[in-house]
Amino acid sequence: MSDALISDKRGAAVISIASIKAACKDCSLRDLCLPLGLDDADMLALDRIVKRRRTVRKGEHLFRMGEPLQMLYAIRSGAMKTSELLGDGRIQITGFQLPGEILGVDAIDGDRHRCNAEALEISEVCEIPWGKLEELAQHISGLQHQLLRLMSGEIGREGQLLLMIGKMSADERLLACLLNFSQRQMRLGMSPTDIKLHMSRQDMGDYLGLALETVSRLFSRFQEEGLLTVRGKYVHLTSLDAIHRRLT
Amino acid sequence: MSDALISDKRGAAVISIASIKAACKDCSLRDLCLPLGLDDADMLALDRIVKRRRTVRKGEHLFRMGEPLQMLYAIRSGAMKTSELLGDGRIQITGFQLPGEILGVDAIDGDRHRCNAEALEISEVCEIPWGKLEELAQHISGLQHQLLRLMSGEIGREGQLLLMIGKMSADERLLACLLNFSQRQMRLGMSPTDIKLHMSRQDMGDYLGLALETVSRLFSRFQEEGLLTVRGKYVHLTSLDAIHRRLT
């Protein structure tokens, strides 16, 4: 906790240096993130309201359910999870977020966050003050468009997850999930077959609506069947094609 | 600006008559729908791009998966459902929509609809050309805000549904669903305890991730337990309090 304060105080110097290196227009994630499609001038305007490079440690929260909306967060590196809770502690993970993805838009309606956002590993994020962003989007049509697109995408992803949890068997869910990770890694320029699982088996279960033991058993079974090999957090998909075929 | 009202050559008179009765500013759903928070001038501008009063019959689709995004739809009366499909015909209903709610925003990302939207009963909708709406939102900050709010709300609702399907037992799901219907009816100025189910048991099952028989059995059980009474599509909730208590 005290560390967070210190880094805030040192902020001025550190951040200004960082921002030179990390301006949107020089960011490797530019075309996955909010600035997609903006021209140089507009990107600069966006740059001015973004606070770059806050570091969050594993287990640390960007926000919790019920907190007022202050910032959106763009992930630069690392991985996060968002979750919703039931009164008695039951948890549903609603998404895993990777670099280039935006967190916090769930809170625009109601001004309070409806989920928790927690770092799965040490991560870097850009903080984007919501009020200023909304104001800026009013003047930059590309930014408004991108914001709407982004939220629409979130709706689509949640719809997909609903379909998985509501209508797929356990093994289909896990395979679909792995394919999803594969595609997202590819988007980031990484291997589509060698997947790093940033989360625990428990987290995967809480995401897919399964018990952690079921996830573990399925990994073992898929390995027996030659679909993949697992070693802890690392999964190698032997044949993307074979996996696609299993999902009819 | 006020002359642009008659941009359609055909039936200027017809439209103007209809628009008197149905103009956003006179619509009873004004404060639930897109115009919420707009001043008179802005609402008029919105009015000009909205095509009012298309009627859809039961079973008719507003759009289907894969179709390009043309319009958003605001429901004036009736009820709709949105659904996603798996290759082999398995279906997941992702939402039921009532008057004042907006359909189609799932397609903003990717320009193609990701779900089917089908009328559960004869309904009336306003058609809102997406291109024009986005353009208009660029000039009317209240409209941009409302649009963002609306999509954020959709994200929140889907998150709730995920939590229900992923982590609740069958009886909890149905009760939570009924409470949700109760609240939405109340918002429309109707009774919170006497609920009309606009959809079949099959639809409810496909929404909650349950078999239709399970839904039916649960209704019978709840009736035995005195939580509610059922007669076909009509449900009377005996005690909202008792139902809340059952959900811890």
Added chain:
DNA sequence: CGTACTATTGAGCGACCTCAATTGGCGTGG
């Protein structure tokens, strides 16, 4: 090298599904 956590594997059980028969509601046509 020990401690603590995460993952794997096994055994048994129960919630919910599937299949099937029955009932009820409603419109159509005799």
Added chain:
DNA sequence: CCACGCCAATTGAGGTCGCTCAATAGTACG
């Protein structure tokens, strides 16, 4: 008006997928 057919809803019987509980094995880290 009733008979009939059609579809939605209810109810029953039996099966199974995935959960729970529990023991073991592997891994990270001081």
